[in-house]
Amino acid sequence: MASSEPVPTIEAVAPGIEAVVIPSSRSAWLSEGGLPVRAYVLEGAAQPPDSRPPVLLIDAGYAERLSVEAISTALAGRPLRAILLTHLHPDHAGGALALAARHGAAIRANPEALRSHAAAAELRERIEPIVPGETLRCGGLQLRAIASPGHAPGHLAFHDPERGLLWSGDAILGAGTVLVGPPDGSLGDYLETLDRLEALEPLERILPGHGPPVEQPRKRIAAIRRHRHMRLDQIRRLLAERPHEPDEIVAALYAGQIPDALLPLARGSVLGSLLYLEQQGEAVRHGDRWQAVT
Ligand SMILES: [Zn+2]
Known part of the structure; x- marks a missing residue:
């Protein structure tokens, strides 16, 4: 068959x-x-x-x-x-x-x-x-x-x-x-x-x-780096406005732009970015809410 x-x-x-x-x-x-x-x-x-x-x-x-x-x-x-x-x-x-x-x-x-x-x-x-x-x-x-x-x-x-x-x-x-x-x-x-x-x-x-x-490997690698920094900057701006939960950030950055099936991957990437900002001393976490270090 x-x-x-x-x-x-x-x-x-x-x-x-x-x-x-x-x-x-x-x-x-x-x-x-x-x-x-x-x-x-x-x-x-x-x-x-x-x-x-x-x-x-x-x-x-x-x-x-x-x-x-x-x-x-x-x-x-x-x-x-x-x-x-x-x-x-x-x-x-x-x-x-x-x-x-x-x-x-x-x-x-x-x-x-x-x-x-x-x-x-x-x-x-x-x-x-x-x-x-x-x-x-x-x-x-x-x-x-x-x-x-x-x-x-x-x-x-x-x-x-x-x-x-x-x-x-x-x-x-x-x-x-x-x-x-x-x-x-x-x-x-x-x-x-x-x-x-x-x-x-x-x-x-x-x-x-x-x-x-x-x-065009170097062009592609440079584009990936730019994309990561663009996402980090978007998250920095959101956190500068007010504390956010990861799901609010996912909704702000991805909703309607990617298939729903990929939203868990997007959420994973947002968490990865938040942890990076935490390591860099730019963000802190209070429970489920993340805020900018000022
Ligand atoms: Zn893999």
């Missing part, structure tokens, strides 16, 4: 690199901005030349069967050497255990990522640590792990300095802005991450965890 559910697709994004684009409608987890999550298959050089080329996987999609099958199909019989996880949210790490078991691959991530509220307990014993700054190698591929916390603790991006590619996970999306708020997020960390990613050389193209490739 034909299904009306959207199905995963495999997109060639560069020579030897494919994105498995996995719709989120089957999962209770609301992916960032409603954009399908992307897992990437990277092919290294075969050794010896007539053997099957080894591959790396960056992120592992959902735990659901449809997602795991789509990624397995994309591997196309090539040996999977390792699954590199940007962070441990279920749309990125959910399929890791099933894929590792099926293909005999190592699961690698920053151990800091286990602090995420959404990290599956079973991953704790399975993760082989990646140290930020470490270079990961496979069949001639070289990827440098870049610390990029803010959206989630221990978040890593992966930089290919030879081709100027950056796999950004949820640190930079292909469209829209990502949730940076409690319990996993820190806006202070996120703003530092934007600086760190912007400084990478060379930086030709970003392959994000959600949304299409970013062809």
Whole structure:
């Protein structure tokens, strides 16, 4: 019987690199901005030349069967050497255990990522640590792990300095802005991450965890930074008028501008901004009300 559910697709994004684009409608987890999550298959050089080329996987999609099958199909019989996880949210790490078991691959991530509220307990014993700054190698591929916390603790991006590619996970999306708020997020960390990613050389193209490739990376990073500061300024102005509850701020900034389904994400981002202003000594909280420090 034909299904009306959207199905995963495999997109060639560069020579030897494919994105498995996995719709989120089957999962209770609301992916960032409603954009399908992307897992990437990277092919290294075969050794010896007539053997099957080894591959790396960056992120592992959902735990659901449809997602795991789509990624397995994309591997196309090539040996999977390792699954590199940007962070441990279920749309990125959910399929890791099933894929590792099926293909005999190592699961690698920053151990800091286990602090995420959404990290599956079973991953704790399975993760082989990646140290930020470490270079990961496979069949001639070289990827440098870049610390990029803010959206989630221990978040890593992966930089290919030879081709100027950056796999950004949820640190930079292909469209829209990502949730940076409690319990996993820190806006202070996120703003530092934007600086760190912007400084990478060379930086030709970003392959994000959600949304299409970013062809003008520095422009996009600058736009995201401007957007965050614009939101902070809006919140500063509201707090300067009178004390506000987070929901009042969400209503003032977002009501009617985004689908209702995304309002919880907006609320999370408002809380993230308020906590940032508190850390900066610009705002204080009295119960549920926040006010400017004058
Ligand atoms: Zn995430």
